[in-house]
Amino acid sequence: MVSKMNSGQRPGIRRLIFRHFRVLIAFAIMFALMGVTASLNKRFFTPAVITSTSNQSMTLIFAGAAQTSVVITGGIDLSVGSIISMCNSLASALFIEPADGEPVNIANIIFVVVTVLLAGAGAGLINGLIVVYGRLQPIIVTLATSSIFSGIALFLRPRPGGYVPRIYGDILTRRVGQLLPENAFGAEPMGLMAFLENVFDFIPASFIFLLLVLLVVWIPFRRSRLGLWVYAVGSNEGAAYMSGVNVNFAKVSAYVLGGLFAGIGGLFLTAQTLTGDANTGAVFTLQSIAIVVLGGTSLFGGSGGVAGTIAAAIALRFIPNILFFARVNPLQQPLWEGAVILLAVAAGASRIFTVRNRLDTMR
Amino acid sequence: MTSETNTSKGFSIQGWYRNLARDERSVVISYSMIILIIIAGATFITPNFASPNFLTQQLRIASFLGIIAAGQMAVILTGNIDLSIPWTLNLAAVVATSVAAGQNENLAFGVGAAIAIGLIVGLVNGVGVAYLRIPSMVLTLGVNAVLKGITVVYTGSAPQFQQTPEILSKVATEILFGFLPFAVIIWALVSLLQYLVLSRSGLGRKTYAVGNNEIASYLSGVKTPRVLIMVFVLSGVLNALAGLMLAGNAGRSFNEMGDPYLLPAIAAVVVGGTSILGGSGKYVGTIAGVIIIRLLDGALNIVQVSPAAKDVTFGLVILAMLFLYGRAEKVRE
Numbered sequence: 001m002v003s004k005m006n007s008g009q010r011p012g013i014r015r016l017i018f019r020h021f022r023v024l025i026a027f028a029i030m031f032a033l034m035g036v037t038a039s040l041n042k043r044f045f046t047p048a049v050i051t052s053t054s055n056q057s058m059t060l061i062f063a064g065a066a067q068t069s070v071v072i073t074g075g076i077d078l079s080v081g082s083i084i085s086m087c088n089s090l091a092s093a094l095f096i097e098p099a100d101g102e103p104v105n106i107a108n109i110i111f112v113v114v115t116v117l118l119a120g121a122g123a124g125l126i127n128g129l130i131v132v133y134g135r136l137q138p139i140i141v142t143l144a145t146s147s148i149f150s151g152i153a154l155f156l157r158p159r160p161g162g163y164v165p166r167i168y169g170d171i172l173t174r175r176v177g178q179l180l181p182e183n184a185f186g187a188e189p190m191g192l193m194a195f196l197e198n199v200f201d202f203i204p205a206s207f208i209f210l211l212l213v214l215l216v217v218w219i220p221f222r223r224s225r226l227g228l229w230v231y232a233v234g235s236n237e238g239a240a241y242m243s244g245v246n247v248n249f250a251k252v253s254a255y256v257l258g259g260l261f262a263g264i265g266g267l268f269l270t271a272q273t274l275t276g277d278a279n280t281g282a283v284f285t286l287q288s289i290a291i292v293v294l295g296g297t298s299l300f301g302g303s304g305g306v307a308g309t310i311a312a313a314i315a316l317r318f319i320p321n322i323l324f325f326a327r328v329n330p331l332q333q334p335l336w337e338g339a340v341i342l343l344a345v346a347a348g349a350s351r352i353f354t355v356r357n358r359l360d361t362m363r
Numbered sequence: 364m365t366s367e368t369n370t371s372k373g374f375s376i377q378g379w380y381r382n383l384a385r386d387e388r389s390v391v392i393s394y395s396m397i398i399l400i401i402i403a404g405a406t407f408i409t410p411n412f413a414s415p416n417f418l419t420q421q422l423r424i425a426s427f428l429g430i431i432a433a434g435q436m437a438v439i440l441t442g443n444i445d446l447s448i449p450w451t452l453n454l455a456a457v458v459a460t461s462v463a464a465g466q467n468e469n470l471a472f473g474v475g476a477a478i479a480i481g482l483i484v485g486l487v488n489g490v491g492v493a494y495l496r497i498p499s500m501v502l503t504l505g506v507n508a509v510l511k512g513i514t515v516v517y518t519g520s521a522p523q524f525q526q527t528p529e530i531l532s533k534v535a536t537e538i539l540f541g542f543l544p545f546a547v548i549i550w551a552l553v554s555l556l557q558y559l560v561l562s563r564s565g566l567g568r569k570t571y572a573v574g575n576n577e578i579a580s581y582l583s584g585v586k587t588p589r590v591l592i593m594v595f596v597l598s599g600v601l602n603a604l605a606g607l608m609l610a611g612n613a614g615r616s617f618n619e620m621g622d623p624y625l626l627p628a629i630a631a632v633v634v635g636g637t638s639i640l641g642g643s644g645k646y647v648g649t650i651a652g653v654i655i656i657r658l659l660d661g662a663l664n665i666v667q668v669s670p671a672a673k674d675v676t677f678g679l680v681i682l683a684m685l686f687l688y689g690r691a692e693k694v695r696e
Binding site for chain 2: 076140141151155286289293332335343346
């Protein structure tokens with residue numbers, strides 16, 4: 001009785017667990033798969049393997065974050081992959097290759113990053129405006145705009161290729177230790193300095209990049225009134241409207257945020273592949289939906305968040321590794337991957353286990 | 364429901380159109396769109412565009428998409444979606460060609476195997492959506508991934524026979540009497556069946572009912588799970604059939620043959636005026652949607668525009684059609 005009253009006033013630990021149950025499950029799955037991978041691969045806890053794992057998950061993480069922003073409103077974005085392709089193509093088209101002997105043009109890199117982010121957000125804005133003011137269904141609008149965005153990507157980069165400055169790729173994909181100036185901790189580091197040097201040598205730059213994006217984009221959004229609005233709209237649009245929420249603004253903002261995340265994904269993909277390719281993003285659309293569901297965000301909107309999506313993306317990344325080290329026939333790899341995704345997504349999204357009344361499972 | 368009110372005052376197109384129900388208007392618009400594309404194609408691209416020969420070929424190619432779209436439409440009518448199209452048809456085609464092994468007399472077994480695959484996939488999707496209450500979008504996505512895995516294992520572990528038997532190729536490519544493609548006959552049969560089921564049968568009425576309001580249908584005694592399973596099975600079987608036809612058309616089965624058909628199938632259904640939320644839409648509209656998608660593709664192929672311009676045009680046309688009749692009413696619940 002006491003605990004019941006208590007839980008109404010401040011979030012007790014049980015209530016917190018209950019509230020974030022599905023996100024916690026996603027993290028549990030991630031750590032479990034990480035444990036399996038580490039036990040199979042003796043070299044797992046080496047800087048190189050950790051960095052490559054982080055790098056390989058990163059674009060999917062941003063694609064998932066993009067999808068999450070939109071799914072929270074109860075919508076869906078089938079153009080995530082195309083926006084990533086478009087941003088990748090745009091970046092590779094805008095980078096200027098310096099003449100022989102010239103230093104890398106830093107101003108050009110900054111210009112490219114800003115332009116690509118604007119392009120991503122702009123694509124999201126177009127999606128949002130059409131969905132909200134066109135009063136059209138998101139699934140079909142983003143299906144159409146995805147065709148348009150991938151057309152633009154093909155226009156910018158008809159054949160794979162293009163120049164991407166090496167330093168741009170290095171900054172995002174190497175390890176922090178490698179990016180720091182030599183002897184940053186002294187010529188012969190001792191004690192704490194030696195420890196720090198080792199730690200920094202372990203941290204992938206992409207991980208710091210992800211933290212930065214979360215700190216600068218997601219957390220301020222989540223904590224703002226706008227963030228609250230977006231969740232409210234996804235939870236119950238009518239009630240949100242009645243409570244004075246600017247529903248249209250909230251929805252459009254969610255799509256813009258989604259486009260921005262997809263743009264960041266495109267930027268990272270460019271750093272990772274060091275080239276432009278108008279078709280690289282396509283796979284991320286459907287994968288992003290899978291990890292959003294796996295990460296505990298309801299497709300009906302109003303709940304979940306980016307944290308679970310990130311865990312799900314990393315968990316998904318371990319599956320091919322595990323299959324590889326478990327010596328599964330490479331031929332069977334897609335089958336096992338598919339089966340794991342199907343099971344996980346089905347278990348995560350099935351509503352038969354979570355409701356009391358059969359009618360609650362219907363629309 | 365429609366035009367009784369203005370019969371007394373003589374006939375005017377405006378009045379007639381105004382009295383049409385929403386889903387009937389979309390049919391009118393989509394068929395007008397077909398005529399518009401043909402006229403525009405003949406005027407601006409090549410007079411050949413309106414030639415019977417060209418249109419016959421387009422119809423033949425359209426019939427593959429048409430068969431897929433028929434199944435997809437039934438699923439969309441219930442408010443669900445089937446994203447397992449690509450690898451259902453791929454697996455069906457791959458298994459069919461290897462069972463038939465290029466022999467006409469084995470074709471029946473190949474067709475049987477393909478249809479069985481479609482049936483099983485449809486059952487899995489249907490049971491998952493109807494009883495486990497998994498949102499169809501993620502379930503069929505996962506099923507698609509598993510089917511891809513099965514296909515890769517099946518084709519990769521031992522070399523499979525890929526060539527299609529001659530009869531199957533003939534069915535997919537032959538044009539009877541110079542104007543009637545055999546594939547179109549099959550599409551027409553599928554369409555007739557689909558039309559009868561959707562607008563003349565209890566199952567059809569229940570399909571619309573479930574799409575409109577699943578809870579109300581359930582409470583009024585409709586066995587909603589059965590309806591959901593039926594539409595997914597229908598979609599699975601029609602996908603398998605389309606897989607057979609596509610293999611016949613190409614002369615062989617190959618991996619990733621289904622990937623280009625997922626989004627056009629959804630687009631065709633929606634362009635044909637079916638609401639993506641389910642519950643409303645006419646099958647004749649879906650036929651128009653398929654033809655529109657096909658003619659656009661054909662037109663853009665003739666002009667040899669870049670793939671970039673093709674994608675952009677495609678997206679813009681779908682958006683334009685949506686703005687014509689896909690808009691929701693301006694109300695808040």
